[in-house]
Amino acid sequence: MDNQIKFYGQGLEFFGIWFVNLLLSVVTIGIYSAWAKVRTKKYFYGNTDLAGDRFDYHAKPIQILKGRMVAMLFVLIWFVCNQLFPTLSLLLMLIFILLAPWLIHSNTRFDARMTSFRNVHFNFTGSVKSAYNVFLFWPLICAVLIACCLLISAAIGGSSWLGGLIVSGLSLLLGFVLFCWVSAEIASYFVNGYHYGSCSFSGKIDTKQYVTTYLQGAVLATVLTALMVGTGIALFGYSFHDISNSGEGIAANGGDFTMIFAIFSSYIGFILIMLITSGFIQARLRNYIFSEISIKETAEYGLISRMTTKGLITLMLSNFILLVVSVGFARPWVMVRTAKYVASVTAVQGDLNALTVEGDTLNASSAVADELAEAFDLNIGIG
Template identity: 45%
Template sequence: MENKVRFHGQGGEFFGIWIVNILLSVVTLGIYSAWAKVRTKKYFYGNTELAGDRFDYHATPKQILIGRAIAAVCVLVWFSASHFMPLFALVLMLAFFGVYPLLARNNARFDARMSSYRNVRFNFNGSVKGAYWAMLGCGVVSMIPLVILFVITAMVFEKSILVGGLFTLLSVAAYLYVFANVTATITRYFANGYQYGNRQFSAEIGTGFFVKTTVLAALLGLGLFVALAGVFVLVAGAGAVSFIASGQFENLQGGSLWPFLAIFIVYAGMLLVMVAVSAFVKARTRNYTFAQLKAAGEPEYGFSSSLRTPAFVWLIVSNILMQLLTLGLARPWAMVRTQRYLADNTAVIGDLSLLNVSGEAFDDGAAIADEVAQAFDIGVGIG
């Protein structure tokens, strides 16, 4: 039995909440932003329905405000150090990498504990040790043989270009594997860490899938860049021929908008390629992870995700264009469109009328890790 997730929010309705949040945050010099975040979360959670019941968000503005204040201090210290004390900024950067796994883990735990369905809270119980291995240790250990291989490749190149070329291909393949393995390890950590009430989530995440996805993404990016270069050459050639034929060849050297147009085309094309590759990876990864995900207990429940790369790319590109053309005023519609698309392509497999789950009380604490993670753009999870 497939239970589709439904999102009932409307762009026009959310715009009223969003614009008030913006205005009050400006008037209060950012203090109201904590209340704004809670209102936004409650709107999106409260409008997300599964099998006739809706989700809820339980964080309070006070929790968010404390975390946001600490995050603001961290950002201010980092900004000041990077401008006036570069050496100290380097120390701070190393310290940040040292606490990154802890921040990501605590961020996931806070977000989960603040979320509920049918009055039962979610939780994230991934260990700190597991977080450090997934997000730091695995990558560091994997990089050691990779660096050795890079050094050997450089040494071999000095003696034989052919053998050096073969070692270069081997190095690229090794890098792709290491990247895929680290991504799989992080996904495995988060997928097996979530919990709903007394039902533990679990997923058997294979590295092979991520190797295939990484290779396909690299080939897709390369193919799109080659196609982009071909289009640029054709357009540039056509423009040059047109100028020469019209006797305005000197316009190619100065006083013409063509160079600016060419730069715009290149950057727009590169952005489109990056969006396409990113959407491809996210869609494949989300679909695979949800297909592997199970909620333990009797009966057992599964999950499904059916994102499609072309539709996902169009959603992202159209959202960007919509916000650019309206100077950001269309952001509420972009957020609602994204949430609706994700909801429409998400389902829980199983008879939810038989769902029997018991909740657990948590010490909510402050949203310190959550806000610091957002301040430094730490977004890790299962989508």
Template identity: 45%
Template structure:
């Protein structure tokens, strides 16, 4: 049995919430933004439905406000240190990197524990040691290895051993690509295998090969589009070879505009391709519970997501940001429309546990430094 996720939010309806949030947040110098976040999440969660039941968001504004104050202090201290005390800023950077796994893990715990479905809350049970291994240990080990190979490759080139040097540098590139794919799969596995719904645990077998294949295909798309763009550019320029040496050439502005449009379009296409492939794969790997077992499914398409990205961008540009509520609602509606829960949810029985993860500090600090890692 397939249960389609439904979203009932409306752009016009959310606009009223959004504009009030904006005005009050500005009037209170950002203090009201904590209440704004809660109202926004309550609206989107409350309008998301599966099998006739909707989600709820339980965070209190006071929790988020404390977290945001601490996050703001961290940002201010970092900016001041970076401007006036460079050595101290390096020390703060080291501390920040050291705290990153703790922030990401606690961010997931807070967000999950503040979410409920059928009066049963979600949870996240990832261990802190595992977070440090996945978010810090493995990346450092992998890219240190890449750096060592690159160093020896460069040394061989300087010594005149071009064959060995080029071989080592190419090996470093391949090693870095594989390391990135492997780490990305480990991050996804860490999250997916530690979420809970009441007494039900999420499980997923995640293969790094799918990530590597997806990233490789996205690279091929980049090269293919670049080749097409190059051919078109030569056709447009024609015999006007002066465009490369004279900025006042008639074709020069056209070339610059075309380059920017190509870059923007290519980024959107590759972003849509990667997000679609990875999301569909990860959702298809998820199982929840033991008896019965429920599964997730994602049927996102590259064309559908690309259309959403392009039209949302156009709306924001034309309305100078006023269409933000409609953009958020359209995005939520699209994601819901391509998401399914497979299984008879009328048989779902879950027992909730006491929630103790009520600290929003890590959540807000992670958001302040843009450390969020999402899979949806």
């Protein structure tokens, strides 16, 4: 049986919470933002329903506040050093890069432990060593390999342009495959690290699926680009030809407007192509990853994702328009609409009432890594 996830939050209702959070955060110079984060999390978790029960969020505001203060202190130090001591700021950035895998791991574990369903907490047990492998060492090794291949192609290109071209092409192909491999390993790290009480999630993520999906995305982008270029030539080609042969200058024939409109249309077209392609890839990969997830102890339980490219792109475009038109004040509705859509395309397979789970008492006293990861936009997951 499939248990559809439902979200019952309302935009107007959450707007009141969001607006009060915003005002109090401004009045208290950001101190209340820790309480605002907890209230927001509790609202969204508490309105997410699965098989008649709701999720809950257990972090304490004081945990968030302590972590946020440390994170802001680090950001302030880096900003001052960047302005006054550029060399020192580079050193701090290097230290941050070295700490990034640990931050991602700690952030994921904190968020998981603070989440519960039916009074049973989630957990994340992925190792710090694996985090450094997938987020730092393997990407670094891949980058070095690709750089070496490009240097070899440059050396060969000096004596044979054809040989250099072939090696360059092989280097790009190698880079593409390695990118897909690292992406699959990152997804596998998260999938196999989550636990729900005594039950552990597992899934085998295949690199081939990533290669196929990204290749399909590349083909889609190429076709859309060709259509856009062909349409542009059909619409503006005659106008440019007429202007160039008129002998009266571009401005005298309204050519300035035509040129500006053509450039503007091209920018919009490329943005839409990027949006459609990224939506296609994101939806395909999410559906694939969720289809591979099951509970290790019993295979009858799993996750289902029915996200579509059309639905995701429509959501992204409409949310963007809402934010622009409302000058940002529609953000509560955007957040609620996003949560409703994600819930509507997600389900849990299996009889949850028959699932026997033993809960653990999990403590997470520090949210420093969580706030540092958020400050530098390191929140990574499986969607």
